[in-house]
Amino acid sequence: ISRSISKLPKDIVDLLFNSCAFICAEEECMAFHIPKALTDGKYLIFFNFNFWENGEMSRDFKIAHETAHAFLDHQPSHDDKIKAEQNQVADSTACEWLKKHYNKEQLKQYCYPETA
Numbered sequence: 739i740s741r742s743i744s745k746l747p748k749d750i751v752d753l754l755f756n757s758c759a760f761i762c763a764e765e766e767c768m769a770f771h772i773p774k775a776l777t778d779g780k781y782l783i784f785f786n787f788n789f790w791e792n793g794e795m796s797r798d799f800k801i802a803h804e805t806a807h808a809f810l811d812h813q814p815s816h817d818d819k820i821k822a823e824q825n826q827v828a829d830s831t832a833c834e835w836l837k838k839h840y841n842k843e844q845l846k847q848y849c850y851p852e853t854a
Contacts, residue, residue: 802832
């Protein structure tokens with residue numbers, strides 16, 4: 739996780755160390771976050787054990803994506819449209835943060851066309 743975090747902008751790294759906790763759990767989904775409003779001021783970012791098997795770029799993107807949800811203070815929603823919009827913004831933000839470590843072609847698989 740620390741290698742992936744080191745690729746993020748300094749102000750985002752500060753947010754992570756001050757406001758977030760990473761948890762590895764045996765869950766069906768690959769990664770998700772719980773907003774600080776539900777956890778006494780800390781964002782919780784969960785990853786399952788399979789997360790480690792998908793390669794460095796995939797890990798970097800997932801950490802950046804879930805961190806973007808925290809940075810943007812996304813709140814849980816049952817509305818699929820809102821969830822999709824939040825995920826698109828988190829994808830775009832993650833890609834922006836990682837673009838100095840990966841080229842446009844590499845990021846294309848994770849970013850929406852307007853951000854890659």
